[in-house]
Amino acid sequence: MEEIAEALQRLIKALEKANCMYVIVGGLVAIHYGRNRLTQDIDVVIDIQEMSRLASALKSEGFEFSDRDILEAFKERSRITLFLPEDVFFHVDLKFAEDELDYEVLKGRIRGELLGVPCWIESVEDIVSAKLVYGSSQDEEDVIAILLNHGLNEILKEKVKRFGVYEKLCGIAEMIGLKC
Template sequence: MNTRVDKFLSLLKALQAEKVDYVLIGGLAVVLHGSPRLTEDIDIFVRNTEQNINKLRKALSSIFNDESIHEITTSELTQYAVIRYSAPDDILIDIITNLDERFSFEDIISEEIEVEGNIVRIATLESLYKLKANTYRAVDQEDLFFISHKLKELNND
């Protein structure tokens, strides 16, 4: 299997093992909903509490031997919309706790799915659509097209 995919799966397993309060969003979430696209990073929306961020650091430390993991703090996550953690293996992880006034952790509706024997908390198609609705990157527009068609397909069943 692809090394990047293996690392993504390891991260999802570690998040589950440490009971991190998170929701998978972004490209990987769209892929897990059935889109045939590729993604270079993993985007996780996390609850910004000291206890939860400690669990997140523990999960990351179980996979990556990197002292900079300890620089991920609740204050940093409050100050910046996205913290990009660049793991030693060229794995990019975007950690998000809020998107301005538009979205907080509580605004993301999620569901649990099984991926390679692991339970993954993933944003629903409706939440992904709302998250991407006001974005302008070509890849996000393609995701919106996929999501809207998938929602229509599901609503016709």
């Protein structure tokens, strides 16, 4: 976890240097909210208007990527994988915000601490909503762990209704003994 913490610290430094609106999402945040699992990446959603500052800041922190690939991801509002030369297996998946769910997660971000690093993280309600929307088996296991640790609330119920996954939430909640 030391390598992940160092990579996270370098990533946050670069994003904040570039004055980038960001939120850490995915597996690392699921672990933070009580899911016992491993991850080999940091997932981050960003919204930025000026690409050159971001590319420069990421490179100054040692991240490796193709200038062409990051520019293409920025233009297409898609994702790019960033690597650190010290670790070929661990990486950062950087996603440029593109849809309502991405912007909702950015809007709902909260200030927290991951692995001792202060940063903006996905709220409980947003991570559960996103994982239900994406819906892989690992995402559903993450949701189960998060619900067992944090329960259900009305904000979460309303949010999943907006994204069309309320029935999925209720099915999982009832399976683990929570009333929806």
